[in-house]
Amino acid sequence: MNLNSESLIGILRKLKTIIFAVDKDLKVQFVNASLCRELGIENDCFTGENVLNLLPEYITHEYNIMTAIKTVFESNNDLEIHSIYYTDPNTQKETNIDIEVKRVKSEKPLVLLLINDTTGIAKRGAGLLLLFELFYLMQETKDLDKLCYLILTAVTAGQAFGFNRGFLLLVDGGKGLLKGRMGLGPTSSEEARKIWKQASRKNLKELLFTFNKLNSKEELPLYPIVEKLFYRMDALPDIIKKSIDQKMVIKVERMSKEIEEKKIFDILDIDEFIILPLVSDNRTFGIILADNKFNRIPISDENFDELNIFSDYSSLAIKGVMEYRRLENRKKELEEYQKLVNRLKDTLRFSEKLSALSETVAYIAHEIRIPLSNIGGFASGILRKPDDLERVRKNAGIIADETKRLERVLDRAITFVKGPEIHLRLENINDVIKDILESMANDFHEKDITVTKSLDTNLPLIPIDRDRIKQGLLNIFRNAVYSLEKSGEINIKTIDKKDTVKIEIKDNGGGIPAEILQNIFNPFFTTRKRGLGLGLTITQKIINAHGGFIKVESEVQKGTTFSIFLNKKKESK
Amino acid sequence: MEKVMVVDDDEGIRCLYEQVLSDEGYKVILASDGLEAVEIFKKVKPDIVILDIRMPGMDGIELLGKVLDMDRKLPVIINSAYSMYKSNFLTWMADAYVIKSSDLTELKLKVRELLDIKKE
Numbered sequence: 001m002n003l004n005s006e007s008l009i010g011i012l013r014k015l016k017t018i019i020f021a022v023d024k025d026l027k028v029q030f031v032n033a034s035l036c037r038e039l040g041i042e043n044d045c046f047t048g049e050n051v052l053n054l055l056p057e058y059i060t061h062e063y064n065i066m067t068a069i070k071t072v073f074e075s076n077n078d079l080e081i082h083s084i085y086y087t088d089p090n091t092q093k094e095t096n097i098d099i100e101v102k103r104v105k106s107e108k109p110l111v112l113l114l115i116n117d118t119t120g121i122a123k124r125g126a127g128l129l130l131l132f133e134l135f136y137l138m139q140e141t142k143d144l145d146k147l148c149y150l151i152l153t154a155v156t157a158g159q160a161f162g163f164n165r166g167f168l169l170l171v172d173g174g175k176g177l178l179k180g181r182m183g184l185g186p187t188s189s190e191e192a193r194k195i196w197k198q199a200s201r202k203n204l205k206e207l208l209f210t211f212n213k214l215n216s217k218e219e220l221p222l223y224p225i226v227e228k229l230f231y232r233m234d235a236l237p238d239i240i241k242k243s244i245d246q247k248m249v250i251k252v253e254r255m256s257k258e259i260e261e262k263k264i265f266d267i268l269d270i271d272e273f274i275i276l277p278l279v280s281d282n283r284t285f286g287i288i289l290a291d292n293k294f295n296r297i298p299i300s301d302e303n304f305d306e307l308n309i310f311s312d313y314s315s316l317a318i319k320g321v322m323e324y325r326r327l328e329n330r331k332k333e334l335e336e337y338q339k340l341v342n343r344l345k346d347t348l349r350f351s352e353k354l355s356a357l358s359e360t361v362a363y364i365a366h367e368i369r370i371p372l373s374n375i376g377g378f379a380s381g382i383l384r385k386p387d388d389l390e391r392v393r394k395n396a397g398i399i400a401d402e403t404k405r406l407e408r409v410l411d412r413a414i415t416f417v418k419g420p421e422i423h424l425r426l427e428n429i430n431d432v433i434k435d436i437l438e439s440m441a442n443d444f445h446e447k448d449i450t451v452t453k454s455l456d457t458n459l460p461l462i463p464i465d466r467d468r469i470k471q472g473l474l475n476i477f478r479n480a481v482y483s484l485e486k487s488g489e490i491n492i493k494t495i496d497k498k499d500t501v502k503i504e505i506k507d508n509g510g511g512i513p514a515e516i517l518q519n520i521f522n523p524f525f526t527t528r529k530r531g532l533g534l535g536l537t538i539t540q541k542i543i544n545a546h547g548g549f550i551k552v553e554s555e556v557q558k559g560t561t562f563s564i565f566l567n568k569k570k571e572s573k
Numbered sequence: 574m575e576k577v578m579v580v581d582d583d584e585g586i587r588c589l590y591e592q593v594l595s596d597e598g599y600k601v602i603l604a605s606d607g608l609e610a611v612e613i614f615k616k617v618k619p620d621i622v623i624l625d626i627r628m629p630g631m632d633g634i635e636l637l638g639k640v641l642d643m644d645r646k647l648p649v650i651i652n653s654a655y656s657m658y659k660s661n662f663l664t665w666m667a668d669a670y671v672i673k674s675s676d677l678t679e680l681k682l683k684v685r686e687l688l689d690i691k692k693e
Contacts, residue, residue, distance in 0.1 A: 116624020205679050364652070366627075366654045369654045369673055369674075370583055370585070370654055370673065371585065372675060373585060373586075373673050373675040374583075374585035374588075374589050374675070375675065376674075376676065377589040377592075377593065377613065377675050377677060378585075378588075378589055378592070379675075379679075380593075380675070380676075381589070381592050381593065381596075385596075390653075391592070395592075398585060398588060398589075401585070534667065563683055
């Protein structure tokens with residue numbers, strides 16, 4: 001005798017469990033007595049029959065029951081098959097079946113095949129577990145469409161709320177609209193059956209993975225309906241407004257008298273559906289609509305509690321994503337702004353360089369023009385009176401001097417462009433300083449400047465280019481003298497540091513304001529009316545070429561201290 | 574003999590102008606900076622002044638103001654290696670602006686021209 005699908009489901013719905021005890025050869029040893037009673041047959045009617053012949057095809061086709069039984073015999077571990085869905089072809093009624101295969105300790109090795117109707121229980125028990133998993137995933141999601149897909153999967157997956165279709169509408173604050181964002185579910189009964197068959201074997205993560213393969217939400221089959229779902233926020237249908245205001249899941253029926261707005265029923269082509277509000281902290285994010293268009297199972301209010309919790313969680317998750325998007329946008333804006341600032345900075349730097357260049361040109365023009373016009377002028381003087389020998393001699397002398405001057409201008413320009421060439425020899429830096437002080441004695445005397453020195457007499461000889469260092473230090477001394485009023489003071493020190501020798505040149509002049517201090521080494525920067533702004537630039541280049549460095553400290557009205565550090569050993573490069 | 578005062582910090586230029594302007598028949602008075610020029614000006618009244626702009630201490634523009642304070646009608650020629658001061662409105666107080674060059678023809682013409690105007 002074979003149990004056909006309808007009779008098995010019918011009995012299962014009534015009994016909730018059907019039990020087959022099966023031996024190693026898959027032969028039925030006994031069944032539960034209530035089954036026989038229901039079928040009106042003897043208790044031993046099925047004894048000796050192959051169990052596979054008794055089970056309906058939709059179970060044996062989809063699941064390898066034989067392997068399952070053999071596995072349990074061999075491994076001694078129980079096995080469960082969850083979520084087998086059966087939809088009655090006539091009534092579209094859906095039944096959820098679990099099959100347990102259990103080893104029984106008895107004289108003869110047996111397994112029990114328990115076929116359970118879990119239509120109600122499964123939805124609540126397994127469904128809750130699933131919701132937890134979903135909530136966790138929802139928290140992780142940063143992408144709005146992915147989150148919408150997750151939410152709608154929970155609404156439609158048989159393992160969770162199991163609605164046929166779900167639609168998500170979001171508030172577009174800028175436009176003041178409540179607009180369809182995404183729809184999930186089949187477009188026909190045909191498709192519905194196919195999806196449910198597949199879905200029962202896929203776990204949630206696999207379902208979500210399907211979304212990653214989609215390019216956009218527009219590819220989902222329900223999108224044409226989604227597009228039609230939009231309302232002005234200030235003219236929401238009463239029923240939607242009620243759901244949002246009361247933060248409650250509401251079931252809506254076409255026949256209900258309190259509903260004036262019937263358009264939505266036509267768009268969905270259904271007579272009843274539910275509304276889940278997505279509200280958090282008094283902020284409305286949107287709503288979810290769900291219906292059972294294909295199996296037409298009436299919506300019962302038995303899991304409204306879960307739906308309410310679910311709608312709270314979904315709102316929180318959407319809020320999270322929105323906040324995240326807002327921050328991301330803000331971050332992007334800031335990055336754009338930063339890019340703009342950097343571009344402007346580059347432009348500014350470039351124009352600063354240009355203006356420095358034009359000053360260089362002006363400087364060189366000036367430095368060349370004067371000796372050049374002098375040479376020309378004195379040469380003309382000779383031509384005018386070639387017989388005035390005294391004048392010829394004098395003018396020729398001046399022309400020779402001016403030519404030397406031109407050469408010096410070029411030398412300096414080249415030093416500046418190429419950086420100084422240095423030839424190191426071991427020298428005593430104190431001697432160099434004494435040289436400089438001697439050569440500047442006149443300048444000090446003119447301004448009545450007191451120079452005090454404390455030179456460390458035990459300094460080692462260090463590798464320097466004496467002439468270059470002299471040139472570099474001279475520029476610092478000249479600046480010091482320039483900054484001093486009459487009867488100022490300059491203090492010079494040499495100090496033996498661990499790896500370096502420090503030269504400190506301190507004046508008690510007017511000091512350098514911070515905004516100028518940061519520019520003093522820049523070429524062509526000068527506060528003097530006459531002066532090229534190259535002195536300290538060249539000094540720095542010389543010190544750097546020696547592998548040393550300069551530090552400047554200055555306080556307005558108190559004075560400035562230049563500290564030059566020179567290596568004791570030749571830098572190996 | 575008409576007296577031309579040349580104020581320039583460059584020794585070569587002073588020497589050159591002295592030679593060229595003497596050849597033209599002027600008495601040339603030299604000053605190397607603004608302060609010296611003011612001192613000399615107190616003792617000797619020149620008929621015309623040729624001024625450099627970039628000088629240490631008191632620059633040409635400042636000196637121009639001082640000179641005109643003392644003698645409003647004195648003709649002044651600004652003589653600079655730079656053309657950029659032409660746009661400095663303070664230099665508009667001067668009667669002429671001549672850019673330095675080895676060819677002193679323009680300078681000589683301006684000196685003559687301004688002295689002739691003064692005579693009229």
